[in-house]
Amino acid sequence: MSDVDDTPLGRAFRIMETLSSHPDGLTLSEIAAATELVVATVHRQLNTLISVGAVRKLNTKAFVLGERMWVIASQMTNGADITHSAAPVLKDLADRFGETTFLARLADSTVEVMSTCTPTAFGQSFVQPGRGMPLYAAATGKILLALSTDSFIDDYLKLPRTAFTANTKVDEDDIRAEIAQIRERKIAICNNEFDPGILSYAAAVEDRRTGLTYALAVFGLADRFSSIDRGTVETQLLNAAQRLSLSLRSNGK
Amino acid sequence: MSDVDDTPLGRAFRIMETLSSHPDGLTLSEIAAATELVVATVHRQLNTLISVGAVRKLNTKAFVLGERMWVIASQMTNGADITHSAAPVLKDLADRFGETTFLARLADSTVEVMSTCTPTAFGQSFVQPGRGMPLYAAATGKILLALSTDSFIDDYLKLPRTAFTANTKVDEDDIRAEIAQIRERKIAICNNEFDPGILSYAAAVEDRRTGLTYALAVFGLADRFSSIDRGTVETQLLNAAQRLSLSLRSNGK
DNA sequence: TCCACTTTTCCGAAATTCGGAATTTCGTGT
DNA sequence: ACACGAAATTCCGAATTTCGGAAAAGTGGA
Numbered sequence: 001m002s003d004v005d006d007t008p009l010g011r012a013f014r015i016m017e018t019l020s021s022h023p024d025g026l027t028l029s030e031i032a033a034a035t036e037l038v039v040a041t042v043h044r045q046l047n048t049l050i051s052v053g054a055v056r057k058l059n060t061k062a063f064v065l066g067e068r069m070w071v072i073a074s075q076m077t078n079g080a081d082i083t084h085s086a087a088p089v090l091k092d093l094a095d096r097f098g099e100t101t102f103l104a105r106l107a108d109s110t111v112e113v114m115s116t117c118t119p120t121a122f123g124q125s126f127v128q129p130g131r132g133m134p135l136y137a138a139a140t141g142k143i144l145l146a147l148s149t150d151s152f153i154d155d156y157l158k159l160p161r162t163a164f165t166a167n168t169k170v171d172e173d174d175i176r177a178e179i180a181q182i183r184e185r186k187i188a189i190c191n192n193e194f195d196p197g198i199l200s201y202a203a204a205v206e207d208r209r210t211g212l213t214y215a216l217a218v219f220g221l222a223d224r225f226s227s228i229d230r231g232t233v234e235t236q237l238l239n240a241a242q243r244l245s246l247s248l249r250s251n252g253k
Numbered sequence: 254m255s256d257v258d259d260t261p262l263g264r265a266f267r268i269m270e271t272l273s274s275h276p277d278g279l280t281l282s283e284i285a286a287a288t289e290l291v292v293a294t295v296h297r298q299l300n301t302l303i304s305v306g307a308v309r310k311l312n313t314k315a316f317v318l319g320e321r322m323w324v325i326a327s328q329m330t331n332g333a334d335i336t337h338s339a340a341p342v343l344k345d346l347a348d349r350f351g352e353t354t355f356l357a358r359l360a361d362s363t364v365e366v367m368s369t370c371t372p373t374a375f376g377q378s379f380v381q382p383g384r385g386m387p388l389y390a391a392a393t394g395k396i397l398l399a400l401s402t403d404s405f406i407d408d409y410l411k412l413p414r415t416a417f418t419a420n421t422k423v424d425e426d427d428i429r430a431e432i433a434q435i436r437e438r439k440i441a442i443c444n445n446e447f448d449p450g451i452l453s454y455a456a457a458v459e460d461r462r463t464g465l466t467y468a469l470a471v472f473g474l475a476d477r478f479s480s481i482d483r484g485t486v487e488t489q490l491l492n493a494a495q496r497l498s499l500s501l502r503s504n505g506k
Numbered sequence: 507t508c509c510a511c512t513t514t515t516c517c518g519a520a521a522t523t524c525g526g527a528a529t530t531t532c533g534t535g536t
Numbered sequence: 537a538c539a540c541g542a543a544a545t546t547c548c549g550a551a552t553t554t555c556g557g558a559a560a561a562g563t564g565g566a
Contacts, residue, residue, distance in 0.1 A: 007521090007522080008521085008522070008523095027512080027513095028512075028513060028514095029511085029512060029513080039512085039513080039514095040513095040514085040515090043513070043514065043515095061512095
């Protein structure tokens with residue numbers, strides 16, 4: 001529309017802008033009409049946008065913004081949309097077990113806690129949003145590490161480690177063995193390995209829009225929390241993670 | 254990095270991706286290093302990105318993602334980040350007056366309520382998230398309309414209007430007069446003009462990142478709510494809007 | 507099958523980008 | 537104030553990419 005938009009990049013942005021307000025996708029001709037661009041141009045632009053991952057083609061007819069744009073948007077908003085979708089899930093889980101729950105992600109080789117939820121009518125949380133937990137000790141760290149690429153794991157394991165408690169696993173072989181197990185069971189457990197006296201479980205949440213994975217975790221004093229059957233916790237947690245993952249698919253308001 | 258990224262668009266995306274994870278900005282040479290691109294290329298790309306509004310230059314040294322990207326990100330996430338920042342402000346206001354508060358935006362010529370907050374320990378809300386209110390009757394509608402461009406207002410006033418109550422202003426001159434007043438006072442009031450028996454106040458929240466404006470509103474039964482001094486409500490509301498607007502500047506975690 | 511519409515392909519002209527190298531500006535220490 | 541090294545900006549010919557009208561191919565309904 002504006003004069004500065006009459007450049008290759010400007011046209012690409014006009015298209016992306018149009019797609020951004022149509023989550024269900026638009027067809028080639030609809031995009032051309034909305035952007036006031038020539039059909040052939042839109043067609044070519046869409047293909048280059050697709051080739052860099054900024055746009056995705058749905059059912060051979062509709063186009064939507066692609067993974068690359070979602071990753072950028074997620075970064076820009078600090079994952080606000082995921083935090084948003086996660087709130088009810090965190091609350092549900094917290095109330096179900098009477099323990100603190102939280103959502104975390106990988107950032108610069110450490111765990112960044114994005115949001116937490118304490119069971120209604122209960123004291124304050126042990127984890128504060130922010131970053132800092134290592135990937136080899138806390139449950140969230142373990143699950144995030146286990147689901148990373150092998151090359152990332154290799155690099156990470158070259159870094160030095162600290163034994164936070166007597167239970168902390170610092171030996172590379174031990175950690176690799178646990179990673180294998182976590183990959184199979186889809187659940188990570190941390191019993192007295194990071195914070196003394198604390199037991200926590202974590203499951204992965206897959207964001208299909210960005211390809212990024214997050215960790216959903218429950219967290220409590222071992223004395224109290226270990227009285228709840230382990231299988232029950234795991235099932236509920238996996239269930240919640242699944243639910244959250246699905247709710248991210250079409251970014252339902 | 255990838256082979257498909259060796260195209261003009263791919264390079265632009267590499268740069269935007271890099272900037273997305275550095276909210277405080279990066280210098281030209283830092284970007285060049287991070288993206289593994291030649292400095293001259295990054296320099297040129299940044300200029301074209303700036304010319305389309307995708308990137309903004311800070312203090313003559315640092316670059317950050319620009320308005321255009323924020324608008325797109327905001328659209329993609331359905332304003333999740335604003336909703337997120339607004340939550341505490343909404344809650345504070347709601348508790349202060351004991352009335353329902355909400356955040357809304359303009360969408361397709363109607364008001365879309367993004368999130369609501371009822372005072373703690375009180376019944377349910379009158380407004381449900383979703384869309385539908387007209388721009389000439391509800392307080393949120395009025396403020397959003399008043400702050401739109403003149404051409405938008407002209408177009409909008411050509412549409413037909415309905416008198417929801419005996420107080421609804423439907424005459425074009427009346428509406429234009431009120432718009433002028435709202436622009437000056439920065440506050441819109443709706444007393445019994447849309448929902449019968451309801452009094453509401455709305456103020457504008459400016460999102461400097463996107464250039465978009467949102468409406469922050471308080472909402473209550475006229476019988477009860479009108480007992481609170483009008484000046485007090487307006488001051489508090491403007492104050493809250495200001496606070497929210499500032500918290501959007503640097504998207505603090 | 508025919509028709510109307512949408513999508514894809516073609517292609518020469520025009521615009522944009524690339525990046526090495528030269529030039530200018532900026533920040534600092536003396 | 538002056539000099540020096542790093543960062544930013546400008547230059548420019550070669551190479552790549554884009555543009556959009558027009559033709560061809562594909563789609564779906566009557």
